[in-house]
Amino acid sequence: MEQQALALKYRPMDFDELVGQEAVSRTLSLALDSKRLSHAYLFSGLRGSGKTSSARIFARALQCESGPRSKPCGTCANCLAANPHKMSHIDIMELDGASNRKIDDIRDLIEQTKYHPNMGRFKIFIIDEVHMLTREAFNALLKTLEEPPEYVKFILATTDPLKLPATILSRTQHFRFKRISDRSIFEHLKKILQNEQIPYQEEALGMLIRSGAGSLRDTLTLLDQAIIYSSYNVTSEVCANMLGLINAESLNALFECIFTQDRDSLLKMLEGFFEYECGMLLDEMSIFLKEKLLKGNDTRYSSLLIDRFFRIITQAKELLFLGSENEFVLTLSAFKMLEALKVESIDMAIAHLEKGFFESLPKFENTQSVAQKLESKTQISQIQTQTRELESQKEIPTLESAKKEAAQAVLMQQNMESKILNSNLTEQNITQDSIQDHAKTLFALLGKKISAHNYDLGEIFASDVRFVSFEDSVLTWETLAVGKNRDRLIGAYSIIKNYVLEVFGMQTQIKNISKPREEIKEVAQIQNMESKTPQNVESKNLDSTLTPQEKIQREVTQALQSPLLQSAQELLEIKQVKVRPLNSVEI
Numbered sequence: 001m002e003q004q005a006l007a008l009k010y011r012p013m014d015f016d017e018l019v020g021q022e023a024v025s026r027t028l029s030l031a032l033d034s035k036r037l038s039h040a041y042l043f044s045g046l047r048g049s050g051k052t053s054s055a056r057i058f059a060r061a062l063q064c065e066s067g068p069r070s071k072p073c074g075t076c077a078n079c080l081a082a083n084p085h086k087m088s089h090i091d092i093m094e095l096d097g098a099s100n101r102k103i104d105d106i107r108d109l110i111e112q113t114k115y116h117p118n119m120g121r122f123k124i125f126i127i128d129e130v131h132m133l134t135r136e137a138f139n140a141l142l143k144t145l146e147e148p149p150e151y152v153k154f155i156l157a158t159t160d161p162l163k164l165p166a167t168i169l170s171r172t173q174h175f176r177f178k179r180i181s182d183r184s185i186f187e188h189l190k191k192i193l194q195n196e197q198i199p200y201q202e203e204a205l206g207m208l209i210r211s212g213a214g215s216l217r218d219t220l221t222l223l224d225q226a227i228i229y230s231s232y233n234v235t236s237e238v239c240a241n242m243l244g245l246i247n248a249e250s251l252n253a254l255f256e257c258i259f260t261q262d263r264d265s266l267l268k269m270l271e272g273f274f275e276y277e278c279g280m281l282l283d284e285m286s287i288f289l290k291e292k293l294l295k296g297n298d299t300r301y302s303s304l305l306i307d308r309f310f311r312i313i314t315q316a317k318e319l320l321f322l323g324s325e326n327e328f329v330l331t332l333s334a335f336k337m338l339e340a341l342k343v344e345s346i347d348m349a350i351a352h353l354e355k356g357f358f359e360s361l362p363k364f365e366n367t368q369s370v371a372q373k374l375e376s377k378t379q380i381s382q383i384q385t386q387t388r389e390l391e392s393q394k395e396i397p398t399l400e401s402a403k404k405e406a407a408q409a410v411l412m413q414q415n416m417e418s419k420i421l422n423s424n425l426t427e428q429n430i431t432q433d434s435i436q437d438h439a440k441t442l443f444a445l446l447g448k449k450i451s452a453h454n455y456d457l458g459e460i461f462a463s464d465v466r467f468v469s470f471e472d473s474v475l476t477w478e479t480l481a482v483g484k485n486r487d488r489l490i491g492a493y494s495i496i497k498n499y500v501l502e503v504f505g506m507q508t509q510i511k512n513i514s515k516p517r518e519e520i521k522e523v524a525q526i527q528n529m530e531s532k533t534p535q536n537v538e539s540k541n542l543d544s545t546l547t548p549q550e551k552i553q554r555e556v557t558q559a560l561q562s563p564l565l566q567s568a569q570e571l572l573e574i575k576q577v578k579v580r581p582l583n584s585v586e587i
C-alpha cells in the first residue's frame with residue numbers, strides 16, 4: 001500500500017483534532033452552533049499553525065446538510081465532498097493569494113460570487129496568503145468583502161496580517177493562530193508514532209520539533225523523513241545525523257575549551273564545527289546554554305556568563321543575517337566567549353575590591369592590565385582632552401561647599417563673557433597693547449578675587465606675583481616670593497589656579513617665572529608644587545621658556561591630576577599609575 005505523508009494522513013477532520021489551537025477551535029465551534037456567522041474571516045498565524053486546516057474544517061461545518069454545526073455529520077453529500085483530506089466541493093473555492101494576486105484574478109472571483117451555490121448552503125472562498133494580493137486587487141475585493149451576497153463566505157488566511165490594508169482588516173473577523181507549543185506537537189507526534197507502531201526516542205522527537213520551529217506541518221514532514229531514514233526506528237542519533245545537528249558532547253567539549261582558555265584546542269575543535277550550518281550551530285549553542293542555566297548544576301555557567309554568551313550568539317546571528325562568512329562568525333564568537341570569561345574575572349576583582357580584599361585578590365594581573373591600559377599614550381591623550389574639559393571642576397573639591405560651586409558657575413559665566421569680549425577684541429584687530437591692558441585688568445580682578453577669598457593670601461599674591469603677559473591662553477607671571485610666602489603660595493596654588501581659570505578662561509595655562517628675592521638656586525616654581533605626590537618632584541624648571549617637550553610633560557602632569565584619573569585611582573586603588581605614565585611618556 002502506498003505510504004501517505006503523515007501531514008496529510010493526520011490532517012484534522014474537525015476542530016477536536018486540531019492541534020494546539022484550542023481557543024480558535026472553541027470560538028469557531030460556538031459561532032457555528034449558535035449560527036452567529038460573519039461573512040468574512042481572517043486567519044493569521046505562523047506557517048504550519050493550522051490555518052488552512054481550520055479553514056477547511058470550518059467550510060465543511062458550514063456546508064453540512066444538518067448544519068451549520070461544529071460537528072458535521074460526515075455522511076451527507078456535502079460533508080463527503082468537503083472532506084478536508086480531499087477537498088472536492090464545488091462550492092468551496094481555494095485560491096492561493098501568491099499566484100492569483102492580480103486584479104483580474106479577483107475580478108474572476110467577484111464574478112463567481114454572483115452565482116448561487118450549486119449543492120452547498122454557501123459559496124465559500126478560501127484565499128491563502130492573502131497579503132500577497134496587489135493593492136488594486138485588494139481595492140477590487142473590498143466592496144464585495146463588505147457587502148457580499150448572503151450566500152457568500154470569505155475565509156482569508158495569512159502569515160503576515162500587518163501587510164493587509166486596514167480596510168480589509170476592519171471588514172473581517174480576525175482569528176490569531178498562536179505558535180503551536182512544543183508540548184502539543186510532542187504529544188501529537190507520540191500519538192502518531194504509537195498509532196503507526198513505530199519505535200522512537202523522545203530526545204529524537206525533541207530534535208525534530210526544534211527543527212520544525214513551531215510548524216506542525218514541517219515537523220510532520222521531518223518525522224516522515226526520519227522514519228524512512230531510520231528504517232522505522234526513530235533514534236536521536238539518526239535524527240541528529242539527518243538534521244545535521246551537532247551532538248551535546250561536542251558542544252560540551254567546545255565550552256570546556258573556552259573555560260580552560262585553551263585556544264589551540266578551541267581552534268582545532270572549531271574546524272570540525274565548520275561542516276555544520278552556522279545558524280543551526282548557534283541555535284544548538286543557545287539550547288545547550290539554556291539547559292545549563294535551567295539545570296544549574298555547573299557553577300561555571302553563572303547566569304551572568306550565560307547572559308554574555310547569549311549576547312555573543314545574538315550578535316553572531318546578526319552578522320550571519322548581514323551575510324558574513326560562516327567560519328569567520330563562528331571563530332569570532334568563540335573568541336569573544338574567551339574574552340567574556342576575562343571580563344568575568346575583572347568583575348570578580350571589582351567584587352573583591354568592594355569587599356576590601358584587595359590583598360587577597362586572585363586575579364591581580366587583570367587589575368594591572370587595567371592600569372597598564374590607563375598608562376598607554378592614547379589613554380593619556382584622552383585624559384588630557386578630558387582634563388581640559390574637566391578643568392573647571394578640577395579644583396572645586398577644595399572649595400567643597402555647594403554654595404561656592406554655585407557662585408563659581410556665575411563667575412564662570414562672567415568669565416565666558418569676558419572671553420567672548422576678548423575674542424571679539426582680537427577679531428577687531430585691536431593692538432596687542434590693548435589686549436595686554438585688558439589682561440592686566442583681568443589680573444587685577446584676579447588679585448581681588450584671591451583677596452576676597454583670603455585677605456592674607458591676597459596680600460602675598462599682590463606683593464609677590466607680577467603680571468608679565470597673557471598670550472594664547474598662557475598667563476605668564478613672575479613670582480618673587482621666598483620663605484613663608486613662597487610656601488603659602490605653593491600651598492594655595494590650587495585655589496589660585498581656580499581663580500585664574502575663572503578670570504582668564506578654562507583653557508588658561510599658567511607659566512611661572514620664578515625670581516626669588518634672595519639668591520636661591522633652588523627652583524621655586526608654583527607649577528611644581530601643585531602636585532601632592534612625591535613622584536612628581538622631578539618636574540620641569542619653568543624658568544626658561546617652555547619647549548614643546550616640556551609642554552607635553554606639563555600636560556601629563558595635569559592629566560595625572562585630572563578628576564577622572566583621581567577618581568579612578570581612588571576607586572581601584574591604583575597607586576602605580578601615578579608615576580608610570582610620566583616615565584613612559586617622558587622624553
Ligand SMILES: [Zn+2]
Pocket residue numbers: 063064065066072073074075076077078079080
Ligand atoms: Zn454532513
